[in-house]
Each structure stands twice: as structure tokens, then as C-alpha cells.
Amino acid sequence: MWQAWEHLGLDGATGMVVSWKDHADHHVSVLLDPRGPFYKCGMQKDRDPDHLEPKKAPDGWFRNALHQ
Structure with missing residues (x-):
């Protein structure tokens, strides 16, 4: 969930909406x-x-973290 948040946060258009809708809401x-x-x-x-x-x-x- 955190990695999806980090990845989708880079999309300034709809990234956060997708993160909340497809990941956070369910989890x-x-x-x-x-x-x-x-x-x-x-x-x-x-x-x-x-x-x-x-x-x-x-x-x-955090070996797979996006921001290292």
C-alpha cells in the first residue's frame, strides 16, 4: 500500500485518486x-x-523503496 502511494503520488493528474480508490479504501x-x-x-x-x-x-x- 505504501509503495503504491509513493508511486501514484508522482502522477500529478489522478495518482492520489487512484491510490485512495483502489488501495486505501479497500485495505x-x-x-x-x-x-x-x-x-x-x-x-x-x-x-x-x-x-x-x-x-x-x-x-x-526497504530495498524496493522508490526514493533511495
Whole structure:
């Protein structure tokens, strides 16, 4: 989905419309479905995001990225 977003974003005419219509609309509804892959995720009141340490992606993780 991200690669489609990056690729279609280069098309100044209809790229974003195609990205939203053909990719985001379908995938987001599946991802956010009440029984979809994130159904157990939610706002946890005891979670402190200030203590989460971001980690660098491993080498080669984005080997197919368009903007390297």
C-alpha cells in the first residue's frame, strides 16, 4: 500500500485518486474491521508513549523503496 502511494503520488493528474480508490479504501476497511488484524489493538491507558524507543529499520528492509 505504501509503495503504491509513493508511486501514484508522482502522477500529478489522478495518482492520489487512484491510490485512495483502489488501495486505501479497500485495505483500510479490512485493517480496521472489528474482527480485522488490529481488532485487539486499542487505546491502553497504562501505556506511556514517551518511553517507547524507536528503532532503525534493519539494512535492506526497504530495498524496493522508490526514493533511495
